[in-house]
Amino acid sequence: xxxxxxxxxxxxxxxxxxxxxxxxxxxxxxxxxxxxxxxxxxxxxxxxxxxxxxxxxxxxxxxxxxxxxxxxxxxxxxxxxxxxxxxxxxxxxxxxxxxxxxxxxxxxxxxxxx
Numbered sequence: 001x002x003x004x005x006x007x008x009x010x011x012x013x014x015x016x017x018x019x020x021x022x023x024x025x026x027x028x029x030x031x032x033x034x035x036x037x038x039x040x041x042x043x044x045x046x047x048x049x050x051x052x053x054x055x056x057x058x059x060x061x062x063x064x065x066x067x068x069x070x071x072x073x074x075x076x077x078x079x080x081x082x083x084x085x086x087x088x089x090x091x092x093x094x095x096x097x098x099x100x101x102x103x104x105x106x107x108x109x110x111x112x113x114x
Contacts, residue, residue, distance in 0.1 A: 006091045012037060013049045014088050017059060017080050024078045025064070026050070050078055058084030 006014065016032040017024045030046045033039075053059045060081055063074040 005094060006087050009045075010049060010053060011088065011091050013046060014053060014058060014080065014084050017050075017078050017084075018088065022077070024080075025075045029078070053084065054078070056083070057081060058087055 012033050013029065016029045016036070019032055019036075020028055026043055026047055029050070030041050030043050033041050033046070050059060050061070054061055058081055059078045061076050061078050064077050065074065
């Protein structure tokens with residue numbers, strides 16, 4: 001298991017990169033997280049986390065060609081690195097262990113007072 005577990009937000013950003021594949025750039029990732037989580041996300045929060053994950057060597061970034069919609073500016077793409085995939089797997093294993101044996105139906109019934 002990894003020494004440092006991912007935070008929930010870091011995990012969401014890494015998962016968005018994994019889902020996005022070759023389209024893993026800031027705005028696409030923001031939309032992917034919003035779509036899957038049902039929550040509004042700021043682009044600044046996405047980029048700050050991408051930078052932090054890149055510093056941890058979980059991601060690598062590369063420049064893509066500019067296009068007319070970006071007035072020729074290059075787009076920054078992100079790739080999931082093996083350490084990032086390992087961190088996601090470790091997070092998944094912790095989630096699975098934490099959820100093992102949880103019976104939410106019983107917990108809801110206990111709170112009903114009946």
